[in-house]
Amino acid sequence: MEYRWEIKSKADQVTVETLSSEINVNPTLANLLVNRDVHTFQDAKDFFRxxxxxxxxxxxxxxxxxxxxxxxxxxxxxxxxxxxxxxxxxxxxxxxxxxxxxxxxxxxxxxxxxxxxxxxxxxxxxxxxxxxxxxxxxxxxxxxxxxxxxxxxxxxxxxxxxxxxxxxxxxxxxxxxxxxxxxxxxxxxxxxxxxxxxxxxxxxxxxxxxxxxxxxxxxxxxxxxxxxxIAADIVPITGENRILAHYGLERLNNNPRPGLMALILAGKGQRSLQELQENRQLLQRELLQLKSDKDIEISDIVFRIGPRINASGRLEHAKASVELLISEDIHEALKMAEVVEDVNSARKNFDENITREAIEMIEQQEVVKPWKTTVLYKEDWHKGVIGIVASRCIEQFYRPTIILTESNNKATGSARSVYDFDIYEAISECSDLLEQFGGHKYAAGLTMELANVKAFQEKFEEVVSRRITDIHTKPVLEVDDELELDQVNYKFYNILKQMGPFGPGNPEPVFYANQVYAENIKVLKDKHLKFEIVQDGQALQPICIAFGFATYYEMLRSKMRFNIAFEVRENTFRNTSTLQLFVKDIKFD
Missing domain, CATH: 3.90.1640.30 (inorganic pyrophosphatase (n-terminal core))
Known part of the structure; x- marks a missing residue:
């Protein structure tokens, strides 16, 4: 998917230079901080501590x-x-x-x-x-x-x-x-x-x-x-939330409650939960390893822990998730987590199967007429996963999406939007066809009579086509600043890391480098790329990891120049840690 880069404006340079001098960081880091409302030494002290x-x-x-x-x-x-x-x-x-x-x-x-x-x-x-x-x-x-x-x-x-x-x-x-x-x-x-x-x-x-x-x-x-x-509900990680999230992550990494510990072990997937229940020595080793790793971040909650807690409420009853979270015994928690894990596996199957069906329906629809929206209905789709399916469809067909299914003889659905498009307002214009609806700019829920589905699909398309502009048709990648490759070192990274926890309101910094080319390119698992990038005048040639970029292999091999957007991350393999650039996007000249 092609991104539209939105490069943030440079902060006031006098403020940046003053802050850079006061806290002894380079101007690139100072610029990041000022753009996060950190302007003074005291602001920085509060932010980093x-x-x-x-x-x-x-x-x-x-x-x-x-x-x-x-x-x-x-x-x-x-x-x-x-x-x-x-x-x-x-x-x-x-x-x-x-x-x-x-x-x-x-x-x-x-x-x-x-x-x-x-x-x-x-x-x-x-x-x-x-x-x-x-x-x-x-x-x-x-x-x-x-x-x-x-x-x-x-x-x-x-x-x-x-x-x-x-x-x-x-x-x-x-x-x-x-x-x-x-x-x-x-x-x-x-x-x-x-x-x-x-x-x-x-x-x-x-x-x-x-x-x-x-x-x-x-x-x-x-x-x-x-x-x-905080992580799962996608609220801003600013102000008081940032303090609570910081200490909450500290607790998760050092001494989480048994229920969350069981979910963390399930998310790692290195041992079956049943194996850990039956082998106390193995369990103790895994728990000690968790404490020494201390690598749980907001993204781990979003992608590993949160979906497992959510699974019970999506497919069965969320009471099971509460009972797991209040459990005080790790062995009891592992048993309950195993049940939750089974439900989560079923949720994944529903999710994958319905997403596949939905994408096939969109592709068939595209043959007849290109639409600005996606509104799909199928009576046997599982109500608990249609919101996830809507998000998956946007990943492939970037446009406002509503997935509907039948529930209690009504069509009920979940809506998801694209960057900066207010899907709630668009749905509001179709309220004459709805029984009820609610939500906000990027997500909503709605219910209508089954007989109104086709009319709603057409009216929603008309409303969105009238409202949507070119800036809504491509996903946006927010980029913080340009970074010279020679700046990528552990001093820089360690300060960057202390700016977390990252999330809405305090996103992980994304940098870009212009006019680079690739060397030593390898394809990983037929989908991903690993390569070094070279920039004129810079001695450092960092290793890049680019998930899903295998189609760029031939262009990269040709030494064609490109601009690259990336995050700086640490990779640990066999007890050896190195810095790598995690590629977000590549734009060729």
Whole structure:
């Protein structure tokens, strides 16, 4: 796929030069920092040395005092408390965090996860009735509830109070809960607005600890869950989130909870989970190796840990993921992780098979007419993976995509968008054909009558064709700065590495070099390339790894000049570490 490079503007050079001198880094690194709002020595100190003492007081959040007062009252009155969370990673980690903490100090607490297919997203009537019928007097909703006005009113009518903990944008009317904790409330002065749902749950427990005098050190043990939620929910890794993610990753790399440890071992795939259960010595060796490696990053959560936690909620019931996350015994966790791993394997099969069918349908459609959009419907596609399939289709056919399937005699689907195109607004223009829809700029969900699918497909195409421009038709690669190859050394890399954790709001730096050519080119597994690049006037010839670039072999072999975009990474093989350039794109003259 051809990328459009968007090279960031140079930061103010006086600021760059001053910062470069003050913290003793080269101008390229100083430019990266200034573009990340690091302008002074103190900014740099705060950036490179995240400090848990600098996270905000939870009582700055609107309604926090009311939430804590009601929670303490429930415990004093020995009322039953339900911790209610959604079925995705953010929801299940939120429940594991709040329920896991409260259940250690209070016996009358339980958790509830709605069924994706019977109850749908968020607070459900079934969940509210279950709480009332089973004697719960307080529900703490996590990662959901901010728009559950009718459900919260129903709970109040049935004698159940609500504390809503959410991070989504509220509507004009807030639910009639005892307390509504959401930093995105217009009347909330909390300084940081981008917490994950699990992050809001963490602030609730932080406030409870401060108010009741419980051991504050226990909070650190919750941060592995917060880091997983931050990574999987793709919230910005800036400000308070960056501090929480930093210490959460530290926890994941040094002493993760057994459930996450089991998922990390599953993600590595070097030993079967059953083998580790049966061989204690082997398990101990693997656990020691994990501690010595200390290589878990945000990307590992996104691609290895998160999808495994998500799998239960996509295909079966997310309760299994919560039980795994709160497990306190590694052998029990390995057994539960094995079940989750089986579900994740089934999810992958659904994903691959449906993606293959979808791509075949798009290719057939292209023969008849080239479209600006993709809207596909098939009644037997699995509802739990259609969002993933939409993303996969965009990887191959870069355009706004909606994948629909049949559920409860309706067509229901997931929408995904391309860079800077607002798919939610486009869907809104088709609202006359929909029963319901919701979402944001890049992702949405929708439901319609089966009879409306064809009309929706045509209207959505018309709306998008009218709105879309040339800048939306190619994926964008954001490039930070030009880098001379002689700058690629361990001093440079070690400072670069300290700029993590990387993610939205703080992406891993991408550099470019112009007018280079390749030498010593090798093809790996018929798909990938390994080569050295040469730049006139530069002594260093770094090794490049280019996944999926095998089709460029002949052009590279011809010594044709090209521009290259890359990340600087460390590769360790047989206990020897070297720096390599991870190729993002190549543009020939």
């Amino acid at each position: 995240p400090d848990l003492d600098k996270i905000h007081s939870p009582f700055l959040m609107k309604d926090m005092d009311r939430a804590i007062s009601r929670l303490i009252s429930a415990i004093e009155q020995e009322e039953k408390i339900m911790v209610y969370g959604d079925y995705d990673v953010d929801g299940t980690t939120s429940v594991a965090l709040v329920y896991g903490f409260l259940s250690k100090i209070y016996p009358h607490v339980d958790f509830y996860i709605p069924d994706r297919y019977q109850e749908g997203y968020g607070v459900s009537e079934k969940g509210v009735h279950y709480a009332a019928e089973n004697g719960f007097k307080l529900i703490i909703s996590l990662d959901c509830g901010i728009k559950a006005i009718e459900k919260v009113a129903l709970a109040t009518k049935l004698g159940v109070d609500f504390i809503v903990c959410d991070h989504h944008t509220p509507g004009e009317i807030l639910p009639p809960a005892v307390a509504v904790l959401d930093p995105k409330r217009l009347d909330c002065d909390y300084p940081y607005k981008e917490l994950s749902g699990c992050g809001v749950g963490f602030k609730l427990i932080q406030a409870f600890v401060e108010k009741t005098g419980h051991n504050a050190s226990h909070l650190f043990g919750l941060l592995d869950l917060v880091a997983v939620s």
